[in-house]
Amino acid sequence: MADYELLMIPGPTNLPEEVREALGRPQISHRVGRFKTLVGEVTKGLQSLFMTSQPVLTLTASSTGAMEAAIVNLLSPGDPVICVDTGKFGDRLGQIAAIYGARVHTLRVERGQAVSEAELGEACAMIRPKAVLMVQNETSTGVCQDVAALAEICRTYNALSVVDAVSALGGIPLRMDAWGLDAVIAGSQKALMLPPGLGFVAFSERAWEAARTSTMPKFYFDLTKARSSLEKGGETPYTPNTSLFVALQVVLDMIAEEGLEQRWEQHHRLALGCRAAMEALGLTLFAAPEVRSDTITSVVSPVDSQELTRVVREQHNIIIAGGQDELRGKIFRIGHMGICELGHLVMTVAAVADALDELGYACDSAAAVWAAESAY
Amino acid sequence: MADYELLMIPGPTNLPEEVREALGRPQISHRVGRFKTLVGEVTKGLQSLFMTSQPVLTLTASSTGAMEAAIVNLLSPGDPVICVDTGKFGDRLGQIAAIYGARVHTLRVERGQAVSEAELGEACAMIRPKAVLMVQNETSTGVCQDVAALAEICRTYNALSVVDAVSALGGIPLRMDAWGLDAVIAGSQKALMLPPGLGFVAFSERAWEAARTSTMPKFYFDLTKARSSLEKGGETPYTPNTSLFVALQVVLDMIAEEGLEQRWEQHHRLALGCRAAMEALGLTLFAAPEVRSDTITSVVSPVDSQELTRVVREQHNIIIAGGQDELRGKIFRIGHMGICELGHLVMTVAAVADALDELGYACDSAAAVWAAESAY
Numbered sequence: 001m002a003d004y005e006l007l008m009i010p011g012p013t014n015l016p017e018e019v020r021e022a023l024g025r026p027q028i029s030h031r032v033g034r035f036k037t038l039v040g041e042v043t044k045g046l047q048s049l050f051m052t053s054q055p056v057l058t059l060t061a062s063s064t065g066a067m068e069a070a071i072v073n074l075l076s077p078g079d080p081v082i083c084v085d086t087g088k089f090g091d092r093l094g095q096i097a098a099i100y101g102a103r104v105h106t107l108r109v110e111r112g113q114a115v116s117e118a119e120l121g122e123a124c125a126m127i128r129p130k131a132v133l134m135v136q137n138e139t140s141t142g143v144c145q146d147v148a149a150l151a152e153i154c155r156t157y158n159a160l161s162v163v164d165a166v167s168a169l170g171g172i173p174l175r176m177d178a179w180g181l182d183a184v185i186a187g188s189q190k191a192l193m194l195p196p197g198l199g200f201v202a203f204s205e206r207a208w209e210a211a212r213t214s215t216m217p218k219f220y221f222d223l224t225k226a227r228s229s230l231e232k233g234g235e236t237p238y239t240p241n242t243s244l245f246v247a248l249q250v251v252l253d254m255i256a257e258e259g260l261e262q263r264w265e266q267h268h269r270l271a272l273g274c275r276a277a278m279e280a281l282g283l284t285l286f287a288a289p290e291v292r293s294d295t296i297t298s299v300v301s302p303v304d305s306q307e308l309t310r311v312v313r314e315q316h317n318i319i320i321a322g323g324q325d326e327l328r329g330k331i332f333r334i335g336h337m338g339i340c341e342l343g344h345l346v347m348t349v350a351a352v353a354d355a356l357d358e359l360g361y362a363c364d365s366a367a368a369v370w371a372a373e374s375a376y
Numbered sequence: 377m378a379d380y381e382l383l384m385i386p387g388p389t390n391l392p393e394e395v396r397e398a399l400g401r402p403q404i405s406h407r408v409g410r411f412k413t414l415v416g417e418v419t420k421g422l423q424s425l426f427m428t429s430q431p432v433l434t435l436t437a438s439s440t441g442a443m444e445a446a447i448v449n450l451l452s453p454g455d456p457v458i459c460v461d462t463g464k465f466g467d468r469l470g471q472i473a474a475i476y477g478a479r480v481h482t483l484r485v486e487r488g489q490a491v492s493e494a495e496l497g498e499a500c501a502m503i504r505p506k507a508v509l510m511v512q513n514e515t516s517t518g519v520c521q522d523v524a525a526l527a528e529i530c531r532t533y534n535a536l537s538v539v540d541a542v543s544a545l546g547g548i549p550l551r552m553d554a555w556g557l558d559a560v561i562a563g564s565q566k567a568l569m570l571p572p573g574l575g576f577v578a579f580s581e582r583a584w585e586a587a588r589t590s591t592m593p594k595f596y597f598d599l600t601k602a603r604s605s606l607e608k609g610g611e612t613p614y615t616p617n618t619s620l621f622v623a624l625q626v627v628l629d630m631i632a633e634e635g636l637e638q639r640w641e642q643h644h645r646l647a648l649g650c651r652a653a654m655e656a657l658g659l660t661l662f663a664a665p666e667v668r669s670d671t672i673t674s675v676v677s678p679v680d681s682q683e684l685t686r687v688v689r690e691q692h693n694i695i696i697a698g699g700q701d702e703l704r705g706k707i708f709r710i711g712h713m714g715i716c717e718l719g720h721l722v723m724t725v726a727a728v729a730d731a732l733d734e735l736g737y738a739c740d741s742a743a744a745v746w747a748a749e750s751a752y
Contacts (some may be wrong), residue, residue, distance in 0.1 A: 004402050012403045012618055024400030027388045027571060031694045034473055060438045060573055064614040065596045096595045197573050197617035219472045220441045241573035242388055249717040281475050319405045
């Protein structure tokens with residue numbers, strides 16, 4: 001097997017050369033000035049990405065750890081919450097809250113759709129939740145929700161908006177302060193072009209207020225402690241993943257240099273290209289037209305999608321994703337985030353067409369490639 | 377400032393070239409066969425290190441996360457536990473248990489000492505704890521406890537022995553199964569020569585039994601879920617830090633090649649050298665003679681130890697550690713773990729002597745270096 005795989009999944013993504021170099025640097029101590037300065041700089045860079053004036057806390061954990069951190073720092077057992085269940089990750093937010101004792105009301109959304117504002121408003125009116133848990137970019141279905149509009153509904157009902165932006169941040173517009181989001185959760189291994197291992201959380205003023213009275217138990221994920229360590233001058237309460245912090249500084253500089261809006265634009269163009277290519281293959285996009293993600297494209301598979309991903313991997317050394325849970329076998333998903341370029345997309349489109357053909361679904365690879373290039 | 381610092385702290389440690397190369401490799405997907413095979417191999421390697429036939433679970437978190445995982449998977453709110461408070465890390469185990477609702481009885485041990493078997497036996501007889509939380513190698517004081525003997529006392533009272541071996545594993549003998557330890561906790565950034573970011577936990581059969589009825593809430597740190605993912609064939613419930621897994625495989629191979637007993641021996645010789653050097657400087661070792669650690673040497677500082685560490689860092693580019701909490705300013709600590717060699721120790725001894733001299737404590741650097749080399 002070739003040593004290098006092209007990762008076209010919704011994270012982890014391919015790494016820029018600069019990141020790989022940074023990861024391989026000699027280790028530095030996390031308790032001396034140099035690292036503390038780095039933590040301060042990285043936090044500023046993350047604030048620009050989140051578009052917030054609030055501190056962004058970096059946790060040594062995957063994104064699920066950051067999801068847990070947001071929930072256990074805001075809520076208390078018995079609190080009513082609404083979980084907007086758009087798929088695997090929406091559902092996961094609700095699972096975490098329930099395990100820690102919240103009274104979770106699940107608003108199940110048809111797969112491939114976003115929740116409607118009317119539905120959410122109605123549920124809020126009935127339940128009067130302390131918080132609404134939702135995903136901006138539901139990785140399992142390729143749906144991107146209008147969290148600005150949803151957060152406004154939350155505010156009307158005095159509920160905290162808790163937004164998982166894990167597969168959105170850096171690839172899809174997110175304006176935490178301007179949109180009035182109360183908690184934003186992200187991770188290192190998606191559009192941020194890093195390996196997995198860091199999670200990020202930021203809270204609004206209102207969320208920090210709620211954190212003061214939250215009684216769900218927390219130690220490793222205690223964000224009040226993390227914030228006070230950060231404000232003491234670039235510390236973390238527990239030993240951080242120093243290597244990933246160093247690499248994070250590198251990507252934040254890269255993004256700042258290119259410009260965040262340019263990054264969003266690049267992801268949008270890749271999404272346009274990917275959607276056009278899939279439609280040129282005669283396939284149906286899984287996500288509803290007005291809510292399609294710019295970082296991941298989900299497609300109804302005309303063959304068993306587990307087979308499709310296997311053939312694409314074995315014959316082309318390209319990794320695409322199948323469906324998860326109830327969508328297993330039924331859809332496939334192409335991630336186009338991070339350092340992904342048109343060339344990667346074209347290779348992937350051609351490989352998918354080829355594999356579909358092999359699995360008995362005749363289709364026109366050249367037309368799909370042409371469609372991708374034209375729409376990009 | 378020079379780009380390279382010599383890390384002589386109790387983690388993170390200097391990285392072998394092989395690890396730095398592994399960290400910089402292209403990213404791989406965590407859901408395909410290649411990574412799953414790696415997880416299986418890494419787990420086997422960790423079992424050899426822990427000297428256990430039980431599965432060793434690898435968490436994407438620092439060691440404190442692994443401490444939390446062990447506790448919340450074994451205990452239920454209201455459970456009586458004894459916390460053997462030997463220093464910062466013993467105390468931390470008790471804090472975690474208390475936050476999650478255990479009834480924590482703290483057995484405070486004089487700093488620089490280990491708990492005596494008689495004391496622990498007496499406490500167990502009185503409290504009849506569900507578990508005893510203890511640290512094998514208390515990083516904050518440089519004390520190494522005889523956890524084999526302590527675990528035997530736990531067994532007598534039908535209590536689970538929960539052992540933080542974070543700064544011991546790979547550097548100091550640890551035989552989980554032979555010693556009958558019920559939970560062993562470790563991390564990547566100590567004698568394992570990796571950056572921080574992975575935590576490890578293994579449970580005995582008895583501990584897994586207890587996990588079945590544990591009701592403390594857990595999601596990210598749910599070890600039953602982690603075990604079932606592992607047994608499904610090398611999966612992790614949430615996205616793992618793939619880069620660190622790849623590097624972990626490299627160090628496990630390195631340790632297997634050198635031999636674990638040789639690694640222990642190397643750490644022991646470095647400790648002998650370090651202790652002899654400090655005594656040759658006329659200094660008093662902080663840890664009691666019979667319980668001194670082989671991975672970290674703690675020394676009573678004749679000057680403000682914060683000043684000492686600063687001078688050593690600024691003038692020699694070597695990082696040693698001061699004291700923590702109530703020991704701040706009073707002791708300093710030299711870590712000698714991982715890829716540390718006699719040459720590193722000698723440089724450090726000379727730098728410490730030089731800095732002490734500058735801070736007004738006259739001492740003989742050459743004699744100290746000679747002592748280190750002789751005792752090694």
